[in-house]
Amino acid sequence: MTDAATRLANIRSSIVRSAKAARRDPGDVTLVAVTKQRNPEEIQPLITAGVTDFGENRVAEAANKWPLLRSVHPTIKLHMIGRLQSNKAAEAVELFDVIHSLDRQSLLKGLVAAGEHARRFPEVYVQVNIGAEEQKGGLPIADLPVFLDEVRASPLPLAGLMAMPPLGVEPGPYFALLAELARRHGVKGLSMGMSSDYATAVMLGATVVRVGSALFED
Ligand SMILES: *Cc1c(COP(=O)(O)O)cnc(C)c1O
Numbered sequence: 310m311t312d313a314a315t316r317l318a319n320i321r322s323s324i325v326r327s328a329k330a331a332r333r334d335p336g337d338v339t340l341v342a343v344t345k346q347r348n349p350e351e352i353q354p355l356i357t358a359g360v361t362d363f364g365e366n367r368v369a370e371a372a373n374k375w376p377l378l379r380s381v382h383p384t385i386k387l388h389m390i391g392r393l394q395s396n397k398a399a400e401a402v403e404l405f406d407v408i409h410s411l412d413r414q415s416l417l418k419g420l421v422a423a424g425e426h427a428r429r430f431p432e433v434y435v436q437v438n439i440g441a442e443e444q445k446g447g448l449p450i451a452d453l454p455v456f457l458d459e460v461r462a463s464p465l466p467l468a469g470l471m472a473m474p475p476l477g478v479e480p481g482p483y484f485a486l487l488a489e490l491a492r493r494h495g496v497k498g499l500s501m502g503m504s505s506d507y508a509t510a511v512m513l514g515a516t517v518v519r520v521g522s523a524l525f526e527d
Pocket of ligand 1: 391503523
């Protein structure tokens with residue numbers, strides 16, 4: 310049995326190793342601890358160990374769990390990493406500091422309207438359907454130039470691109486493609502890499518890795 314602090318330390322050192330191997334500054338990589346389906350008792354050791362960024366994939370679950378934790382730890386940044394329905398935009402804008410799943414015009418409109426109402430504009434990552442998969446969220450690559458212009462014209466700060474490679478195949482080429490799209494379009498942030506592949510993602514330029522199970526399970 311390993312505890313959360315030890316697993317966290319191992320992940321952090323693996324991020325540092327991967328960044329250095331790619332001649333990158335490890336300080337340019339943010340670890341987002343994905344806490345979906347984890348309770349406050351499981352989350353607390355990570356806060357104690359200094360994790361500042363947390364990710365959730367459902368608005369309702371985040372709304373139940375985080376307001377209390379954040380009232381005690383106000384510097385925590387909360388990230389929305391899951392699919393977001395436009396009718397949840399208002400709640401999402403109130404709750405989250407960063408939204409990683411902006412992938413369509415209707416959602417952009419919903420977030421802008423909600424942000425103007427709340428006078429609060431979360432940073433956004435544009436999620437790209439990097440493997441052109443039918444059921445997966447994310448914007449088609451071909452739509453990226455026009456959509457990025459629309460986001461840049463909006464009051465939502467554009468943080469970068471996000472993607473989830475197809476399951477069961479080598480993720481490296483997809484990470485490299487997302488990095489190339491970001492370069493081509495002058496976008497800085499790259500939200501890519503999860504428990505099974507964050508080291509590869511860091512070597513290929515990830516600025517944010519979203520790690521869940523590797524923090525909580527041996
Ligand atoms: C659950 C989830 C993660 C974390 O996945 P793990 O394999 O548990 O690390 C990352 N990104 C998204 C979008 C997720 O839904």
